[in-house]
Amino acid sequence: DTEVTQTPKHLVMGMTNKKSLKCEQHMGHRAMYWYKQKAKKPPELMFVYSYEKLSINESVPSRFSPECPNSSLLNLHLHALQPEDSALYLCASSQVGSAEQYFGPGTRLTVT
Amino acid sequence: KQEVTQIPAALSVPEGENLVLNCSFTDSAIYNLQWFRQDPGKGLTSLLLIQSSQREQTSGRLNASLDKSSGRSTLYIAASQPGDSATYLCAVQGGSEKLVFGKGTKLTVNP
Numbered sequence: 243d244t245e246v247t248q249t250p251k252h253l254v255m256g257m258t259n260k261k262s263l264k265c266e267q268h269m270g271h272r273a274m275y276w277y278k279q280k281a282k283k284p285p286e287l288m289f290v291y292s293y294e295k296l297s298i299n300e301s302v303p304s305r306f307s308p309e310c311p312n313s314s315l316l317n318l319h320l321h322a323l324q325p326e327d328s329a330l331y332l333c334a335s336s337q338v339g340s341a342e343q344y345f346g347p348g349t350r351l352t353v354t
Numbered sequence: 355k356q357e358v359t360q361i362p363a364a365l366s367v368p369e370g371e372n373l374v375l376n377c378s379f380t381d382s383a384i385y386n387l388q389w390f391r392q393d394p395g396k397g398l399t400s401l402l403l404i405q406s407s408q409r410e411q412t413s414g415r416l417n418a419s420l421d422k423s424s425g426r427s428t429l430y431i432a433a434s435q436p437g438d439s440a441t442y443l444c445a446v447q448g449g450s451e452k453l454v455f456g457k458g459t460k461l462t463v464n465p
Contacts, residue, residue, distance in 0.1 A: 284455035
């Protein structure tokens, strides 16, 4: 099973809302990632977790809060977002180190 | 800072044609290079991964090569089909788990 799942598929939220994105994999991968992709642009790395610990934060604003409660699950908590945060949010996983990354289908987020 | 460039930005070909997509990167100190496919509004599908010690990888009609010293990779697609229409992204991995992506090549295969 090489599948990474993400929920929800679509999310519309107001600037005062709090919501969460969820990502799950059962491939035994111990590295998990959040990427943000704007229209017609390549994905940009936001966070990396290795062995359930945050290893890379690409200077992401604090209104995005990642969480890795166990080796299979990755969450992204959203609070007080801005309309410019509207994008496709992609989750990926891999073995730790130099390894192939597997991506989920993404969550299309719209902030109104 | 690693920079990845993909040429051309867009490509339109008739069905059945063989084609080559190009990727170049500025820092040759990479661990691997990965080619992805992305359909509109969808996630990324991994096509091929080439480790820095490898020269090429093949999967079906796809062949990817890597020349690390010159900072170049090519993705060769044989006998293209309309279902191959998508954006193809090249990404390199350096000293951490971070992938640096090119802007992609949008491929259209016309029936």
